[in-house]
Amino acid sequence: MAANSRLTIAVHALAWMALAGRRGQELLTSDQVAASVNTNPVIIRRSLGDLRRAGLVDVRHGAGAGWSLARAPEEITLLDVYDAVEQEPLFGMHRTEPNLECPVGRGIRPALGHVYGGVEEALRRELQRTSIADVLRQTLRAR
Amino acid sequence: MAANSRLTIAVHALAWMALAGRRGQELLTSDQVAASVNTNPVIIRRSLGDLRRAGLVDVRHGAGAGWSLARAPEEITLLDVYDAVEQEPLFGMHRTEPNLECPVGRGIRPALGHVYGGVEEALRRELQRTSIADVLRQTLRAR
DNA sequence: CCCTGCTGTAACGGAAGCTGTTACAACAGG
DNA sequence: CCTGTTGTAACAGCTTCCGTTACAGCAGGG
Numbered sequence: 001m002a003a004n005s006r007l008t009i010a011v012h013a014l015a016w017m018a019l020a021g022r023r024g025q026e027l028l029t030s031d032q033v034a035a036s037v038n039t040n041p042v043i044i045r046r047s048l049g050d051l052r053r054a055g056l057v058d059v060r061h062g063a064g065a066g067w068s069l070a071r072a073p074e075e076i077t078l079l080d081v082y083d084a085v086e087q088e089p090l091f092g093m094h095r096t097e098p099n100l101e102c103p104v105g106r107g108i109r110p111a112l113g114h115v116y117g118g119v120e121e122a123l124r125r126e127l128q129r130t131s132i133a134d135v136l137r138q139t140l141r142a143r
Numbered sequence: 144m145a146a147n148s149r150l151t152i153a154v155h156a157l158a159w160m161a162l163a164g165r166r167g168q169e170l171l172t173s174d175q176v177a178a179s180v181n182t183n184p185v186i187i188r189r190s191l192g193d194l195r196r197a198g199l200v201d202v203r204h205g206a207g208a209g210w211s212l213a214r215a216p217e218e219i220t221l222l223d224v225y226d227a228v229e230q231e232p233l234f235g236m237h238r239t240e241p242n243l244e245c246p247v248g249r250g251i252r253p254a255l256g257h258v259y260g261g262v263e264e265a266l267r268r269e270l271q272r273t274s275i276a277d278v279l280r281q282t283l284r285a286r
Numbered sequence: 287c288c289c290t291g292c293t294g295t296a297a298c299g300g301a302a303g304c305t306g307t308t309a310c311a312a313c314a315g316g
Numbered sequence: 317c318c319t320g321t322t323g324t325a326a327c328a329g330c331t332t333c334c335g336t337t338a339c340a341g342c343a344g345g346g
Contacts, residue, residue: 003235004333008255012237016247029292036245037237040335045293062343065292078258090233092146094155094180095305102179104159107282112151114281115221119269126265130258138254139247147304172321183306188322205314208321238334293342303332313322 006085010047011078012037014056015136018073027066047085054084073133082127090123091116149228153190154221155180157199158279161216170209190228197227216276225270233266234259 016036020028030041030048037044048067051057058070069076093112098105159179163171173184173191180187191210194200201213212219236255241248 003231003233005235005238006333007234008236008251011255012241012247012251015251016245019247031292036242036248038239038242038248039237041292042295042337043335045295049294059293060343061293061341063289063291063345065343067293088146090146091150092148093151094182095148096181098155099179099181102159104155104162104279104282105179105181107284108151108155108158108278111278111281111284112154115273115278118272119266122265122269123262126262129261135251135254135258136247138257139250141250141254149304174321184322185308185324186306188324192323202322203314204312204322206316206318206320208314210322287346289346290344291342294340295338296340297338298336299334300336301332301334303330305328305330307326307328309324309326311323311325313320315320316318 006047007078007082009037009039009043010051010081010085011132011135013044013047014051014069014073014076014081014132015139017057017067017069018132018136019140021069021073026068027060027064028068029066033067050084051081054080056080056084073136074131076132077128078130078132078135079124079127081132082124089116090120149190150221150225152180152182152186153194153224153228154275154278156187156190157194157212157216157219157224157275158282160200160210160212161275161279162283164212164216169211170203170207171211172209176210193228194224197223199223199227216279217274219275220271221273221275221278222267222270224275225267232259233263 013033016033017028030044033044034041048057052059056070056076058068060066093109098108100106156176159176160171173187176187177184191200195202199213199219201211203209236252241251243249
């Protein structure tokens with residue numbers, strides 16, 4: 001499985017913003033976030049751009065610009081983040097159309113679509129159970 | 144997300160083998176399976192090789208060679224198949240180590256590991272609820 | 287009204303994974 | 317021994333992801 005790190009990067013950025021906000025610093029630049037994640041600021045801007053389009057963060061331009069949370073950390077679930085940064089389905093179908101003259105080839109895709117839908121639904125339910133505030137709490141507890 | 148089709152290919156192959164077995168043909172060659180999936184026989188051999196290592200299918204060499212199910216279709220769950228063909232975790236961690244001088248950078252990985260573990264567990268529970276026989280039943284129902 | 291600092295995004299490159307293809311050695315029934 | 321099939325290596329094309337550089341655009345503050 002592809003195992004990309006987009007969800008991890010986005011959650012890390014949000015958790016860091018939540019901690020900074022608690023310390024009185026509402027506004028962070030992509031450079032400041034990138035310093036904690038240890039990556040290039042453009043990666044952070046791309047990720048936070050996805051989150052902005054989903055309404056999870058706000059951005060300010062001009063001098064004194066930066067990013068801030070659009071909601072309280074308790075109100076942002078990992079499902080919100082997942083929807084913001086991932087679009088591909090979990091499991092791919094056949095790359096080439098199966099043989100439609102075979103009874104299995106003819107019916108397998110809708111059948112699998114149904115099963116895969118149930119799996120994704122279970123995944124989404126689980127992601128919804130955890131908020132950015134939960135992640136931050138567990139993060140600070142781990143010493 | 145990468146959305147590879149390995150689970151789909153493997154389940155398709157197993158469902159087709161289950162149907163052929165029900166029709167009295169226990170043994171299928173990789174060419175015959177490839178004809179239903181509509182792909183190259185080597186792809187099928189690679190996939191069935193994973194399933195063989197997991198003990199889900201048997202193989203016979205020599206003349207009259209081919210593949211057969213090692214268990215009844217009711218006894219093979221999609222979780223068995225998933226474990227046989229996927230090894231990467233669902234969500235990747237940071238590609239480069241986060242900044243350990245930041246409290247979030249220091250604690251985020253174990254915290255996320257815990258959350259991701261719960262999500263994978265939910266996914267596994269759901270995959271376990273469906274067998275190859277279930278998939279075949281739904282496949283033949285869809286006309 | 288300009289200056290400055292940051293965002294938004296395009297363009298590009300390297301690395302890795304997946305799929306598909308060819309080729310060929312190994313194996314085992316008949 | 318012959319034949320048909322498996323097992324696997326090697327390779328190519330394609331795509332995605334991550335990282336980097338570059339630069340236009342925006343908006344507060346002086």
